[in-house]
Amino acid sequence: MNKDIEHVKVLIIGSGPAGYTAAIYAARAGLNPVLYTGAQPGGQLTITTDVENYPGYPDGVMGPEMMEDFRKQAERFGTEVRYGLITQVDFSQMPHKVTVDDSVELIADTVIISTGASAKWLGLESESRLNGRGVSACAVCDGFFFRGQEVAIVGGGDTACEEASYLSNICKKVYMIVRRDELRASQIMQKRVLSNPKIEVLWNHETVQVLGDDEVTGVALKNNLTGEHKELSVGAFFVAIGHEPNTEVFKQFIDMDENGYIQTKPGSTKTNIPGVFACGDAQDNVYRQAVTAAGTGCMAALDAERFLAEQELA
Structure with a gap:
């Protein structure tokens, strides 16, 4: 040796x-x-x-x-x-x-x-800039800070569904942004999300930008089918893509x-x-x-x- x-x-x-x-x-x-x-x-x-x-x-x-x-x-x-x-x-x-x-x-x-x-991120400049100021990759960690507010979460797998369900218990409304026309999650998790009146799934949408200067105020989206752009007013943006x-x-x-x-x-x-x-x-x-x-x-x-x-x- x-x-x-x-x-x-x-x-x-x-x-x-x-x-x-x-x-x-x-x-x-x-x-x-x-x-x-x-x-x-x-x-x-x-x-x-x-x-x-x-x-x-x-x-x-x-x-x-x-x-x-x-x-x-x-x-x-x-x-x-x-x-x-x-x-x-x-x-x-x-x-x-x-x-x-x-x-x-x-x-x-x-x-x-x-x-x-x-955590995997979308790669947006605004996502990085507002990380820790309303952008999070852990709903269980940070969801509590946005209780009673409207929030958005991006992802279509089991983790996204689990975190959307968790957020729905403490938030006023949860927008779930899914880039395809279906979820990748297990059937039981899909059923839980789709039957939850506080979760609105936005199919065929991609996040263009997280809005806000010092904290998250909204999110800009693009419809992948029509090309239409729209903005949502939310207090937090959760990334759950793995x-x-x-x-x-x-x-x-x-x-x-x-x-x-x-x-x-x-x-x-x-x-x-x-x-x-x-x-x-x-x-x-x-x-x-x-x-x-x-x-x-x-x-x-x-x-x-x-x-x-x-x-x-x-």
Whole structure:
């Protein structure tokens, strides 16, 4: 073994709620974890404004502030937080080899993958500009702020239908923008949406622009069949066209589903590779909440600790 290559016991890849929670647990266990933040230090919560549904913050907290608290807590117990992107891995043998920023190599007895997932966006300038000011990719996270208002959601799959149904419970009206003449969702979800009097489906429509200067005031649409343009007055615009797990770099070695989410063994964070664990949104395409990500981060650290003990590496 090359003595010049750094050797760590626990390497954590990603710095959202899952990664930082794993770091807290691993550090408290005396495992000296090293955490690489990835391209978006703090994860998706750094582009979220108010967070009111995470336990322990009775008055709510700003997403970036919350992730700064997570980082400070992880560092307090001895986690070494580094800025860098994992660009290559080799899980073919123990210990595992990882390359950072195409230049730095290190080896790790255990690896915790917490790279998260990124919401898919329409790619509109106005969508990006108003992100966090009425534009959101999570109705469960942000719908509460627009209770009693009229809102719009774009998408035609199960997620869009689920979020439209959720919004209909707290909002005055929900416009569902669908670019085709049918929904891709399961039959039961379609029935739930189409029978809901508070949801109006706008078939064959595409979003041209999200309206508003400092906050969302409406949305401009185009009818794909007639070419007609119209505007809706809404207080929020939700994008529900899917998420992309940030797992591409692991595909050669790690088992994933057809959408790229890492498959873990039931009741654990174990992957198909011994000593490699996955937590947070990189392996969760169902809940995608900060609190569930943190929970699996705890699980991953405990799984890694047990693995090291079994291998007599702790």
